[in-house]
Amino acid sequence: DADVTQTPRNRITKTGKRIMLECSQTKGHDRMYWYRQDPGLGLRLIYYSFDVKDINKGEISDGYSVSRQAQAKFSLSLESAIPNQTALYFCATSDLRTGNTIYFGEGSWLTVV
């Protein structure tokens, strides 16, 4: 079983719909991240959380929101999806001990039509 699990792995949704991507981890890490990757491009940071009560915007937070429900769970929401949010989304975790070694989930493909 993966240490960082993302659900759903694939989702097609319509413009204007609300969609939530969920991430759970069994690594015991206190830091969690959401990244977005567009085809052929690098990853861009959407939001990050260094503990349950901490939420920070990343490079491209507009149009997204997050919730850190517990140490092990970090969800990403698109309140009103638009086609240019079609991308591959990655959740990742780390902690003070791992530092710049962060562990990624398997990714969630989201298509907005």
Add this chain to the structure above:
Amino acid sequence: LAKTTQPISMDSYEGQEVNITCSHNNIATNDYITWYQQFPSQGPRFIIQGYKTKVTNEVASLFIPADRKSSTLSLPRVSLSDTAVYYCLVGDEPGNTPLVFGKGTRLSVIA
């Protein structure tokens, strides 16, 4: 955040040594240099990290000159399975500032 610059793409034949150089002119004193590898449709994975001089592990070597304004990831005797995107990042340890990934270097290994 220190920014990095690396080649967009590189090609190599199987069995060759591949060196990917990254520039980070504005690296801070407490920044480390970290490299990640990403296969298609997978999340990036950590390869190697260093602060200065040379670091070697079972996957790669990392060379960092004294001024630390650049670094070189060296992959010995690449195989087709090394075809991937390689990211160079700089950041403080213990990672109090989230890593910013650029576009990376797309390495294509040819038989």
